[in-house]
Amino acid sequence: MSISVKHMLDRKGRDVVTVSRDATIEEVAKILEQKRIGAIVVTSLEDRIAGIFTERDLVRCVAKEGPAALSNPVSSAMTTSVTRCREETTLNELMEIMSSGRFRHVPVESGGKLAGIISIGDVVKARIQEVEAEAEHIRAYIAS
Ligand code: AMP
DSSP states (O other): OOOBHHHHHHHHOSOOOEEOTTSBHHHHHHHHHHHTOSEEEEEEGGGEEEEEEEHHHHHHHHHHHGGGGGGSBGGGTSBOSOOOBOTTOBHHHHHHHHHHHTOSEEEEEETTEEEEEEEHHHHHHHHHHHHHHHHHHHHHHHHO
16 A cells, blocks of 8 residues: 555655735745745735746746746746646555656645645655565564
8 A cells, every 4th residue: 555645744844935916936946945845826816826936937938038938927937737646546656657757846736725745755754664564574574
């Protein structure tokens, strides 16, 4: 049985750093640096997911438009078709979602609202725990 997103969130917490769509890209860049994170979820009223903006998007818009891009609203450069997961999603499913979508962040949605976020770092950590637990199980089985 693969670990669930619920299990991962119970351990890491459900707080997500968010901004509204009118925050500037410069404000968002400062938040990413201060919070030491790679992605921010853009929300509309009532914690509904409106988009996601990651360090990749920052690089892309600055490379395209130069420093002037920093004054634009985050909504001008965010990804709006956000792939989400649910608390019941498994670690194996998440690995497949991130690998096929080529992104490293997946917001968790519950009842239509933002309920957490899983990064590729969380996935690697959970996978290591899973492998260690499997190895321990096999060792115990062989010893018995
Ligand atoms: P990342 O690897 O997470 O930095 O994201 C790479 C690109 O995919 C960026 O353009 C992001 O806006 C986009 N992206 C990140 N996470 C998601 C997601 N869950 N659904 C859709 N696009 C995403």
